[in-house]
Amino acid sequence: MALRDQEDLLLNQRVAGGDRAAFQLLVLRHEGRLRAFLSRVAGSEGDDLAQEAFVRAWQRAGDYRGQGSYAAWLTGIGWRLFLDQRRTARRREALAANEDVPKSTDPRSASDAALDAERLLAALTPQERAALTLCFGHGWSHGEAAEIMGVPLGTLKSLVLRGRAKAQKMIGEGGET
16 A cells, blocks of 8 residues: 555544544545546536535545545545436436526636547546546546446446547547548
């Protein structure tokens, strides 16, 4: 176990005992990466999901036993919250029947390349987007990403391959004039 993982485990053990200062340290260590991932997969809802993930991590601190990294455990909580949010949104859409749900737009200014990346990721399924973001955007191994997403390793690898193929095809189509 890496030193940082050992430190996270010790901090989390203190959190399980109600230590708010230890939890604050864990939040400071992991919030940027978690927010970035959830913003990629959930758009403008990413910050809210990250907040909820930290609330759940506080509530369930006793559930983390040190198998895998704390960052992967926390990101897995965020991913499951995203999936729950999507299921709820689908149910609401079905009830609203044919009512258009406005798509959120991000008013932040960004370079053309960043906008192109956002458009490219938006065209992928949420699972493909998450797999690519975890593996290429955040540097998780395929095994870690599979654990975070709660899917078998082979499924994760398939999601990465399909997502990459779709992205490469879109890039190729965009280059033709």
